[in-house]
Amino acid sequence: MKRNVESIQYLVILAVLLSSVQGQDGEILMLPNERSSFDDCHMRFHKLEVVGIVRPAFGHPARLKEFAHMGAIGWTQPNGNISWKCGGTLIWANFVLTAAHCVVDSENQPPNVVRFGDLDIATTDGDEYAQQLKIVAIFRHPQHRFLAHYHDIALLKLERNVEFSEVVVPACLWTDEEVRFKILEATGWGRTGYADNQTPILLKVSLKPVDNEECSKVYSNGTDRKLRLGLQDHQICAFDEKMDTCEGDSGGPLQIKLMHNARVTPFIVAVTSFGTACGMSAPGVYTRIGPYHDWIVETMQKNGAILPNDVFNATFCAIRFAYFREYEDVIIVERTPDYVSVNSELSHMSLADGLPSYVVQLAWNGQTHDCYGVIIDEDTVLTLAQCVTKNGERVSHINYLNNITMEVSRIHIHPNYKQGSSYNNIAILRLQKFLDFQDLDPPCLWQEKTISQEVHVHGSGRRDINFFLYMDEHIEKIDPSITILTPRVRFQNASTCIIPKRYFPLLRNGLTDEHICNGQNLFLVPKSCDLVTGGALHTSDYKHQNFYPMVYGLNYLGRECGFGEHAIAISVANHAEWMKSVLFPNYKQSHGTVQFVDSDHQEGDPCRRYDGRAARCVPVSRCSRGWNQFLSNGTIELCATSSLACCPLIDIVDTEHNVIDPQLTECPSLVKDLNVTSPAGSLVYIGWLTEGSLEFRCLGTIITKKVILTTASCIGNELPVAVKIEDNGFQKTHRINEVIVHYAYNATDGTNDIAKIRLENNLIWSSYIFPTCLWTNTTHVPLVLSLVFPDDDGDIAFTRVVAMYNTDCQRTHRYIIQGSQLCARDPHNNFTCNTLTDLLRYDSPDRVSYVVGLSTDDDNCENTHYAVYTRISSFVSWIGMNV
Numbered sequence: 001m002k003r004n005v006e007s008i009q010y011l012v013i014l015a016v017l018l019s020s021v022q023g024q025d026g027e028i029l030m031l032p033n034e035r036s037s038f039d040d041c042h043m044r045f046h047k048l049e050v051v052g053i054v055r056p057a058f059g060h061p062a063r064l065k066e067f068a069h070m071g072a073i074g075w076t077q078p079n080g081n082i083s084w085k086c087g088g089t090l091i092w093a094n095f096v097l098t099a100a101h102c103v104v105d106s107e108n109q110p111p112n113v114v115r116f117g118d119l120d121i122a123t124t125d126g127d128e129y130a131q132q133l134k135i136v137a138i139f140r141h142p143q144h145r146f147l148a149h150y151h152d153i154a155l156l157k158l159e160r161n162v163e164f165s166e167v168v169v170p171a172c173l174w175t176d177e178e179v180r181f182k183i184l185e186a187t188g189w190g191r192t193g194y195a196d197n198q199t200p201i202l203l204k205v206s207l208k209p210v211d212n213e214e215c216s217k218v219y220s221n222g223t224d225r226k227l228r229l230g231l232q233d234h235q236i237c238a239f240d241e242k243m244d245t246c247e248g249d250s251g252g253p254l255q256i257k258l259m260h261n262a263r264v265t266p267f268i269v270a271v272t273s274f275g276t277a278c279g280m281s282a283p284g285v286y287t288r289i290g291p292y293h294d295w296i297v298e299t300m301q302k303n304g305a306i307l308p309n310d311v312f313n314a315t316f317c318a319i320r321f322a323y324f325r326e327y328e329d330v331i332i333v334e335r336t337p338d339y340v341s342v343n344s345e346l347s348h349m350s351l352a353d354g355l356p357s358y359v360v361q362l363a364w365n366g367q368t369h370d371c372y373g374v375i376i377d378e379d380t381v382l383t384l385a386q387c388v389t390k391n392g393e394r395v396s397h398i399n400y401l402n403n404i405t406m407e408v409s410r411i412h413i414h415p416n417y418k419q420g421s422s423y424n425n426i427a428i429l430r431l432q433k434f435l436d437f438q439d440l441d442p443p444c445l446w447q448e449k450t451i452s453q454e455v456h457v458h459g460s461g462r463r464d465i466n467f468f469l470y471m472d473e474h475i476e477k478i479d480p481s482i483t484i485l486t487p488r489v490r491f492q493n494a495s496t497c498i499i500p501k502r503y504f505p506l507l508r509n510g511l512t513d514e515h516i517c518n519g520q521n522l523f524l525v526p527k528s529c530d531l532v533t534g535g536a537l538h539t540s541d542y543k544h545q546n547f548y549p550m551v552y553g554l555n556y557l558g559r560e561c562g563f564g565e566h567a568i569a570i571s572v573a574n575h576a577e578w579m580k581s582v583l584f585p586n587y588k589q590s591h592g593t594v595q596f597v598d599s600d601h602q603e604g605d606p607c608r609r610y611d612g613r614a615a616r617c618v619p620v621s622r623c624s625r626g627w628n629q630f631l632s633n634g635t636i637e638l639c640a641t642s643s644l645a646c647c648p649l650i651d652i653v654d655t656e657h658n659v660i661d662p663q664l665t666e667c668p669s670l671v672k673d674l675n676v677t678s679p680a681g682s683l684v685y686i687g688w689l690t691e692g693s694l695e696f697r698c699l700g701t702i703i704t705k706k707v708i709l710t711t712a713s714c715i716g717n718e719l720p721v722a723v724k725i726e727d728n729g730f731q732k733t734h735r736i737n738e739v740i741v742h743y744a745y746n747a748t749d750g751t752n753d754i755a756k757i758r759l760e761n762n763l764i765w766s767s768y769i770f771p772t773c774l775w776t777n778t779t780h781v782p783l784v785l786s787l788v789f790p791d792d793d794g795d796i797a798f799t800r801v802v803a804m805y806n807t808d809c810q811r812t813h814r815y816i817i818q819g820s821q822l823c824a825r826d827p828h829n830n831f832t833c834n835t836l837t838d839l840l841r842y843d844s845p846d847r848v849s850y851v852v853g854l855s856t857d858d859d860n861c862e863n864t865h866y867a868v869y870t871r872i873s874s875f876v877s878w879i880g881m882n883v
Contacts, residue, residue: 029783041444042543069171087188087252093161098251100144100154117167134159152273169324172317174267175293188252207238234291239283333540360398372534381429385417407432443549458535459485459561492517514574519562529561537569601639607646623647663704667773682772684723698837701772708757712745749815775850782842809866820874832867
């Protein structure tokens with residue numbers, strides 16, 4: 001079985017996946033149970049910003065090139081291992097800026113090594129970019145005293161110059177006395193929470209500077225004897241408005257990124273000095289760079305650095321290493337680990353290495369045509385209706401990603417399209433197999449009637465006439481080769497749209513709502529840009545810390561890509577209802593209405609829903625998805641009256657047992673009060689007696705003092721006798737009194753795969769032993785979840801999975817998926833593995849873990865695109881009985 005294991009040590013599960021799960025405003029991303037809109041693209045194709053590492057709480061992982069000046073300062077131990085205890089900033093080829101208190105450790109030993117270009121200092125990930133150099137001299141500010149926090153600044157000289165690259169390059173210094181920035185950014189490998197271990201992953205956190213007078217009030221009570229004189233002018237305070245400031249990151253930079261030449265350069269404003277422990281909501285204190293500019297320059301000059309006095313002039317410094325800097329975020333339209341696409345404000349034309357991965361070329365029996373389409377799902381391509389037929393033959397294949405072919409299995413042409421018409425000119429291609437989305441970047445579909453003022457189109461043209469002159473490039477020779485272009489165009493309304501006369505015969509009825517007029521009023525040199533027919537009218541949309549391609553329409557008509565005279569695209573939003581009728585199972589265009597299935601049906605009568613599922617007439621209040629479904633998509637099926645819903649059997653709530661035991665409802669507050677130290681404290685191994693000894697086969701999770709939750713498939717035909725729990729480093733065994741398997745468990749299709757284990761004696765709650773809470777929301781689940789499982793060594797490991805709609809799973813699942821089941825996928829692979837030992841959990845920012853799903857065994861995971869789990873919220877009433 002192959003998994004993308006992010007950690008094999010269960011302690012790191014404590015690191016909340018906050019940056020993946022939270023939106024831009026801190027809201028938790030939630031996926032509804034049923035799909036009814038195309039607006040969910042950012043969730044269905046959710047991107048985990050950094051693959052293969054743990055995301056600690058209280059900070060977002062930094063990109064490799066983002067802080068190329070950041071160094072880890074280390075102490076080599078007698079056994080050869082290196083303890084990385086401080087951070088530093090590369091400010092010259094062989095000089096590092098840090099805090100003075102970092103020049104010795106607790107044993108009064110100086111550091112001897114600095115490492116650059118490595119985000120994860122605990123593993124070999126990314127080591128190919130790393131540079132590690134010895135420290136040959138240390139210069140502590142002469143006024144610094146270890147008994148005080150003042151003048152906490154120092155320089156380290158390295159054995160030789162670093163090799164400059166995009167991942168290792170010096171930062172600039174902010175030497176002005178005035179620090180006028182509203183938000184600064186701190187980076188380092190410091191602690192991410194009170195009593196946490198130092199994180200091996202470089203973190204960044206946004207901080208707000210606070211006036212020293214206000215900051216002094218926090219430190220004026222005399223508790224910090226190293227600050228007897230109060231805060232001084234050479235110090236600056238900053239704090240995180242969203243979370244408590246945590247100690248750590250000593251010597252690391254407090255910085256601001258300043259833009260120039262379409263790039264951004266980090267300017268170091270201060271050095272991290274000290275702060276209070278987490279939980280006290282106190283700002284951190286930093287040593288400002290400005291007052292020490294002369295000392296820094298003079299010290300470097302006296303010790304071998306050949307540099308002018310104005311070496312840190314802001315302008316000179318920014319230009320010096322501009323070639324290595326990252327592009328400014330605002331102009332980035334596409335980012336991958338190896339490539340950044342920018343949109344310069346000075347140009348209406350950008351060159352691309354090729355068409356985006358989501359644009360495919362259509363083919364007829366192996367012969368390509370100058371028509372294209374847009375991938376909108378793993379087995380779906382959207383294109384123009386005019387493109388599906390060539391010389392009387394229909395499209396048979398698509399070509400994508402450097403001529404990989406995929407067979408088309410079915411074609412859906414808009415029913416109102418007529419050959420040669422400019423109206424309803426849209427079609428859907430269903431593919432024979434799923435595309436591998438590991439190498440694709442699927443776009444989202446815009447659903448509003450209006451579009452952004454500026455967007456892009458797909459075009460092609462000569463390289464030499466379209467090449468944008470960056471500061472480090474020039475045209476050496478004529479290059480007539482054709483390249484892909486992404487012109488930046490503007491939306492044009494009915495009064496500003498200029499249509500070439502040659503297109504008048506194709507638009508006999510004029511422009512309608514399905515047409516998007518776009519272009520620029522500038523003219524291009526003739527034949528500079530040809531529109532890619534069936535390509536996308538698109539932009540880049542920033543949602544939840546990721547960029548997603550956003551498609552407004554399909555390129556249809558256009559001369560010179562809409563420059564001078566404008567182009568026409570077919571709006572996808574205008575045809576959304578038809579697309580839903582094709583792509584969404586059981587979708588009805590009569591949304592917004594209340595439907596009565598039979599006026600004679602009374603409470604308790606069986607009924608049949610429009611999708612064919614067996615159902616029963618029950619009060620709406622007893623149908624878990626009743627009015628919630630109506631509010632989400634405007635549809636509800638009723639029986640004789642508006643108070644009776646035709647409710648699927650699986651969604652009927654048993655009112656007799658609908659009162660949840662207080663042990664379950666009070667779980668979140670209990671866990672918070674216990675101040676838990678490890679999420680593994682809620683997990684147990686379930687054991688069977690085999691030849692006189694216990695054999696632990698699968699995993700369970702504690703939900704009350706006597707009850708363990710697991711799967712019925714885990715129990716099997718042989719009852720377990722004991723569970724094993726780790727309590728503060730000690731393995732303890734508890735005898736099982738009773739096993740309760742769900743009465744409707746079906747081993748064939750995996751439905752109702754859930755079981756309860758009752759222990760003989762109560763567990764005793766502590767910070768090491770505590771329950772997992774139940775996820776009780778019946779309409780939504782968190783988008784990003786932790787898949788918890790035991791690895792081959794018996795340690796608790798985890799990987800991240802993304803919740804999906806059941807209809808996604810149904811496309812490949814061999815049995816009908818019920819509402820009591822949950823679909824998920826592994827975003828790192830094109831297949832998803834799960835075994836009967838796995839648990840789906842949501843780890844909240846307040847360190848409360850919720851069990852969301854239970855896994856059944858799938859021996860064929862190498863061929864399984866999605867995985868199906870038991871949905872906990874569907875069984876809350878059953879779980880709550882006799883706990």
